[in-house]
Amino acid sequence: xxxxxxxxxxxxxxxxxxxxxxxxxxxxxxxxxxxxxxxxxxxxxxxxxxxxxxxxxxxxxxxxxxxxxxxxxxxxxxxxxxxxxxxxxxxxxxxxxxxxxxxxxxxxxxxxxxxxxxxxxxxxxxxxxxxxxxxxxxxxxxxxxxxxxxxxxxxxxxxxxxxxxxxxxxxxxxxxxxxxxxxxxxxxxxxxxxxxxxxxxxxxxxxxxxxxxxxxxxxxxxxxxxxxxxxxxxxxxxxxxxxxxxxxxxxxxxxxxxxxxxxxxxxxxxxxxxxxxxxxxxxxxxxxxxxxxxxxxxxxxxxxxxxxxxxxxxxxxxxxxxxxxxxxxxxxxxxxxxxxxxxxxxxxxxxxxxxxxxxxxxxxxxxxxxxxxxxxxxxxxxxxxxxxxxxxxxxxxxxxxxxxxxxxxxxxxxxxxxxxxx
Ligand SMILES: Cc1ncc(COP(=O)(O)O)c(C=O)c1O
Numbered sequence: 435x436x437x438x439x440x441x442x443x444x445x446x447x448x449x450x451x452x453x454x455x456x457x458x459x460x461x462x463x464x465x466x467x468x469x470x471x472x473x474x475x476x477x478x479x480x481x482x483x484x485x486x487x488x489x490x491x492x493x494x495x496x497x498x499x500x501x502x503x504x505x506x507x508x509x510x511x512x513x514x515x516x517x518x519x520x521x522x523x524x525x526x527x528x529x530x531x532x533x534x535x536x537x538x539x540x541x542x543x544x545x546x547x548x549x550x551x552x553x554x555x556x557x558x559x560x561x562x563x564x565x566x567x568x569x570x571x572x573x574x575x576x577x578x579x580x581x582x583x584x585x586x587x588x589x590x591x592x593x594x595x596x597x598x599x600x601x602x603x604x605x606x607x608x609x610x611x612x613x614x615x616x617x618x619x620x621x622x623x624x625x626x627x628x629x630x631x632x633x634x635x636x637x638x639x640x641x642x643x644x645x646x647x648x649x650x651x652x653x654x655x656x657x658x659x660x661x662x663x664x665x666x667x668x669x670x671x672x673x674x675x676x677x678x679x680x681x682x683x684x685x686x687x688x689x690x691x692x693x694x695x696x697x698x699x700x701x702x703x704x705x706x707x708x709x710x711x712x713x714x715x716x717x718x719x720x721x722x723x724x725x726x727x728x729x730x731x732x733x734x735x736x737x738x739x740x741x742x743x744x745x746x747x748x749x750x751x752x753x754x755x756x757x758x759x760x761x762x763x764x765x766x767x768x769x770x771x772x773x774x775x776x777x778x779x780x781x782x783x784x785x786x787x788x789x790x791x792x793x794x795x796x797x798x799x800x801x802x803x804x805x806x807x808x809x810x811x812x813x814x815x816x817x818x819x820x821x822x823x824x825x826x827x828x829x830x831x832x833x834x835x836x837x838x839x840x841x842x843x844x845x846x847x848x849x850x851x852x853x854x855x856x
Contacts, residue, residue, distance in 0.1 A: 437771070438451070438770050438771040440685060441763060441765055441770060441771055441772075441808075442457075442770065444682065444683070444684065444685075444724070444763055444808040444809055445457070445459060445724075445727060445806075445808045446459055446460065446479035446482040446724060446725050446726070446727065446808075447479070447481075447482050447485065447724075448460065448461075448479065448481065448482070449479075451770060454768065455768045455769065455770065456767060456768045457727075457765075457767045457768070457770060457806055459477055459479055459727055459832055460477075460479040460480065460481065460482075460831075460832030460833050460834070460835075460837075461832065461833070461834050461835030461836070462477075462832040462835060462836070462837050464477065464727070464729055464767045464804060464806055465767060465768065465804060466837075467729060467830060467832070467837060468729055468731070468804050470830075470837070471828050471830055471839065471843075472828075472843070473729050473730050473731040473746055473747070473804065474728055474729060474730045474731075474745070474746055474747035474751050474827045475728070475729050475827055475828050475829075475830055475843075476726055476727075476728050476729075476751070476810060476814065476815060476827055476828065476829045476830070477726060477727045477728070477729055477830050477832055478515070478725055478726045478811060478829060478830065478831050478832065478840075479725050479726070479832055479833070480518065480725075480831045480832065480833040481833050481834070482724065482725035483515065483518055483519075483721070483722060483725045483811075484518055484521075484522050486720075486721050486722070486724075486725065487503070487505070487518070487519055487522035487523075487524055487721065488522055489692055490503045490524075490692065490715075490717060490721065491503050491522065491523055491524065493692055493693060493696045494696060494700075494713070494715060497696055497697070497700040498700050498703060498713045500710070500711070500712045500713070501712065501713040501714065501715075502524075502525050502712065502713075502714045502715075503523075503524050503525070503714075503715055503717065504524065504525040504526065504527045504546075504548050504674070504714050504715065504716045505519040505524045505525070505526055505527065505716075505717070505718065505721060506527045506529075506677045506716045506717060506718030506719075506721075507519070507526050507527060507528060507529075507533055507536075507537065507718070508527070508528075508529045508533065508718055508813075508816060509718030509719050509721065509722050509723075509811075509812040509813055509816065510718075510722045510811060510812060510813075510815055510816060511528075511532075511533050511536050511537075511815075511816050512536065512815060512829055512840065512841050513536050513537075513539050513540040513840075514540075514829070514831060514840035514841070515722065516536060516537050516540035516542060517540040517541060517542075519721075520540065520541065520542050520543075520546075525546040525547070525548060525714070526542050526546060526547055526548070527547075527548045527550060527677075527716045527718075528547050528548065528549055528550070528567075529549075529550045529551055530549075530550075530551050530554070530558055531555075531557065531558040531561045531562075534547065534549065534558075534561055534562060534565060534567065535561075538565060544565045544566040544567050544568065545566060545567075545568040546568055547562075547565075547567045547568055547569070548567075548568070548569045548571060548594075548674070548714070548716070549562050549567050549569065549570045549571060550571050550573070550596075551571075551573065552573045552574065552617055552618050552619075554573070554577055554580065556580050556583075556584065559577070559580045559581060559584050560584050563581070563584050563585050563586075563589075563591060568592055569592045569593070569594060569641065569672075570591060570592070570593050570594075571593070571594045571595075571596050571644045571674070572593050572594065572595050572596065572628060572632070573596050573618060573619055573620070574620065574628075575627075575628065575631070578628065578631055578632065578635075578638065581593070581637075581638055582635060582637065582638065585637040585638065586637070587636065587637055588637075589637060590637060590638070590639045591637060591638050591639065592639050592641045593632055593638050593639060593640060593641060594641055594642050594643055594644040594672060594674055595619075595620065595625050595628045595629055595632065595640070595642075595643055595644065596618060596619035596620065596625075596643075596644045596645065596646075597619055597620060597621075597622055597625045597643050597644065597645050597663065597664060597667065598612060598613075598614065598616050598618070598619045598620060598621050598622070598625075598645075599612045599645045599647065599659065599660035599661075599663040599664070600612070600613065600614050600621075600622075600663060601613065601647045601656060601659045601660050601663075603647045603648040603651045603653070603656045603657075603678070604651070604652070604653060604656065605648050605649065605650050605651050605652075605680075606650065606758040606759070608757060608758050609648045609649040609650050609651075609758060610647075610648040611646055611647065611648045611649075612645065612646065612647035612648055612660055618646070619644075619645070619646075622663055622666060622667060625643075625667060626667065629667065629668070640670070641670065641671055641672045642670035642671055642672030642673050642674070642711070642712075643664045643667060643670055643672075643673055643674070644673075644674040644676065645660040645661075645663075645664060645674070645675060645676055646660075646675075646676030646677060646678060646716065647659070647660050647676060647678050648678050649677070649678050649718070649719055650678075650680045650681065650719060650758075650760075651678045651679065651680050652680040652687070652688070652689050652690070653690070654679075654690040654694055654695045654697075654698040654699065655698055657675075657676075657678050657679065657695065657698070657699055658698045658699045658701070658702035659702075660675065660676065661673075661675060661699070661702035661703055661705075661706050661707065662702065662705075662706045664706070664707070665706040665707060669708045669711075670708075670711065671711060671712060672711060672712045672713075672714065673703070673707055673711055673712075673713055673714070674713075674714040674715070674716065675699060675703070675713060675714065675715050675716075676715065676716050677715065677716040677717040677718050677719070677720070678717075678719075679692070679695050679717055679719070679720035680719070680720065681719045681720050681723030681724060681809065681812060682723075682724060682809065683723065683760060683761055683762055683763075683809045684761045684762065684763050684809075685763070686761075689720065692720075699715070700713075718812060718813075719812040719813065721812075722811040722812050723809050723810075723811045723812035724808075724809055724811060725811040726809075726810050726811030726814075727806050727807065727808050727809075727810060728747065728751060728752060728806070728807045728810040728814065728827075729767070729804055729805070729806055730745035730746055730747050730790075730804070730805045730806075730807070731745060731746045731802065731803070731804060731805070732744070732745055732799050732800065732801055732802060732803040732804075732805055733745060733746050733782065733801065734801065735777075735799060735800060735801060740777075740778050741775065741777040741778070742777065742778050742779075742780050743777045743778070743779045743780070743796060743799045743805070744779075744780050744781070744782060745779060745780075745781060745782070745790065745805055746782060747781055747782065747790075747824070747827065748780065748781010748782050748783045748788045748790060749781050749783045749785060749787070749788040749821060750781075750783060750818060750819050750820065750821045750822065750824035750826070751814060751818050751824070751826070751827045752781075752790060752807070752810060752814045753813075753814070753817040753818075753819070754813060754814065754817075755787075755789055755790060755791075756785070756787045756788065756789075757817075761791070761792075762790060762791050762807050762808070762809060762810070763791060763794060763807070763808060763809075764779050764790060764791040764794045764796065764805055764806065764807045765796065765797075765805070765806055766796055766797055766798075766799050766803045766804070766805060766806075767803075767804040767805065767806050768804070769796075769797035769798065769803075770797075771795075771797060772795030772796075772797065773795050773796055773797040773798055774795065775795070776793040776794060776795045777793075777794060777795075777796050777799065778791070778792045778793065778794070779791040779792075779794055779796070779805065779807075782822065782824075783821055783822050783824070784822055790807055791807065815829060815841075820844070820849060823849060824844075825843050825844035825845065825846070825848065825849065826843070826844045827843055828841055828842050828843040829841035
């Protein structure tokens with residue numbers, strides 16, 4: 435059976451148990467958070483996010499001084515998170531117009547935005563150019579056509595070319611992006627043409643290359659393997675080596691440490707890239723996954739061959755299980771750790787795939803209990819939805835025993851707010 439310490443270790447750093455056994459995150463008791471904001475609620479340990487951002491920055495700069503950590507904000511694109519990252523000195527990766535809008539609202543300097551997308555629309559490119567987005571990552575020739583039409587003469591838009599490195603990472607197929615046949619970027623052969631076009635352009639500046647192997651990658655060497663294929667394409671001022679480092683969701687997950695990942699990646703950069711180039715990296719998941727906990731209320735316990743513990747949220751606030759079968763752990767907040775009878779924690783949605791945690795040993799969960807699911811900081815908020823009329827859940831920052839609401843819960847009228855005809 436898994437120990438309490440091991441389970442608490444999946445929660446944000448600094449999480450502890452109060453004398454009465456209640457989980458305390460960021461110095462705040464989870465029962466008090468639930469009392470104040472209701473459930474489900476996404477509780478984010480602000481110091482955990484900031485500390486991780488500092489570790490990333492210090493680790494990268496120590497190894498490669500002319501470098502920049504760019505937060506892949508798709509992992510958690512609310513303005514409060516984007517603002518915290520910027521306050522910690524990070525740049526922001528935006529995947530599409532919506533993330534440009536939130537980043538600008540968060541007060542991000544547009545020159546530090548890096549725009550991605552394999553299907554950027556003219557509207558998004560216009561938005562980026564008008565806002566002064568510093569870097570557009572060119573994924574295809576239509577991006578170049580659109581940029582040449584939209585960028586006014588006299589301006590120079592910084593661009594990187596996204597290259598498919600031909601690396602098949604050992605992650606879920608839906609997370610892999612660096613293999614031959616990927617929909618993202620250009621093969622090295624075709625990338626040469628895109629590079630040549632940018633070099634000929636009088637309004638697009640060919641700053642360098644970008645690559646990204648995929649997400650939730652547990653082998654540092656697979657991330658570093660993307661570096662060498664870039665070297666064959668020539669020497670450039672900038673190389674963006676993407677994100678992808680795995681996060682720890684459950685006991686069996688042992689992602690490389692940040693130091694090991696950076697050692698292996700930057701060793702590859704030293705071996706293959708020009709020493710005077712600037713290196714960017716774009717972590718998302720490994721920056722924020724462990725910083726948050728989703729808190730639910732148990733609504734139903736249905737005993738049987740499988741005992742189902744159903745909660746008041748599910749796939750509307752956490753799609754990771756349904757999309758890629760991601761494993762999450764769970765615990766009753768004031769009886770932390772395992773009971774002897776594993777149960778299956780399910781959500782309230784009309785899909786059998788709406789499971790939060792299969793075979794998880796809860797300690798005697800009963801209706802009304804609060805349940806905490808750790809490691810929900812990445813890709814949960816951003817993929818939240820209104821399935822079955824769910825109101826998207828609030829985000830609460832906790833730090834030093836204080837809490838503050840940074841995103842409110844949808845209201846019932848919010849669910850009707852886009853309807854324009856009866
Ligand atoms: C281009 C790009 N950069 C960075 C990331 C962030 O990846 P991760 O969240 O795995 O670090 C992604 C997401 O897959 C991406 O598509």
